[in-house]
């Protein structure tokens with residue numbers, strides 16, 4: 438239990454005469470306090486103190502020289518600053534998307550990917566305990582499945598995007614990249630956030646920017662699997678997982694949810710710090 442969660446529990450205890458820790462089975466309590474309540478409640482408490490978008494904005498640099506940008510445009514960076522997210526089409530060749538999708542399907546069919554829900558919490562404490570129905574594989578450039586030429590092109594694009602983002606946002610340079618496949622039987626990923634909002638330039642723990650490249654099939658749109666984003670000011674929007682679309686959002690700012698999906702849905706997600 439983290440200190441904050443402990444404080445939360447203490448608060449509950451102090452305020453509720455009926456609450457007696459000993460009445461609670463330890464496992465149940467772990468479930469309740471350790472998993473379901475804390476992150477979203479903690480985030481809600483933090484959001485109430487200060488809008489997470491305002492916190493994240495403090496990591497933006499004041500000036501960007503557009504000539505130094507290789508893939509992104511200044512307007513994309515401005516949208517990211519304004520809204521906390523932006524999506525861009527046309528950055529990835531659709532032939533590459535189709536081939537990467539084929540490989541993703543093969544890897545998941547062959548059982549080479551791990552159900553994300555089973556990934557050990559120590560490996561990824563923030564995210565993988567949420568209800569999610571995808572299978573995943575970490576990608577490392579030049580290794581294993583990532584040597585596939587189509588996946589390599591996508592990893593290359595992500596590197597370029599990371600450099601561009603680094604022109605506008607103070608990043609430390611770390612990245613983790615994951616291939617995720619939903620097999621299409623109504624699976625989803627419940628509402629969550631990928632990180633806590635930070636404005637500390639030196640922080641290496643929290644993910645700062647999430648970049649998702651969709652490896653969907655243009656003939657299979659409208660069969661679910663949109664990404665519902667909850668904007669910092671409360672409104673919601675669903676972004677379709679259009680083939681090759683690149684969705685970029687501030688990891689500590691934007692809650693999001695993968696809506697139930699009824700065909701195979703593959704994506705490469707990168708978390709940049």
Ligand SMILES: O=C(O)CCC(=O)C(=O)O
Pocket residue numbers: 564617626631649664693694695704706
């Ligand atoms: O695939 C997506 O659209 C988002 C995936 C996601 O939220 C995550 O892996 O954290």
Ligand SMILES: [Fe+2]
Pocket residue numbers: 629630631693
């Ligand atoms: Fe996420």
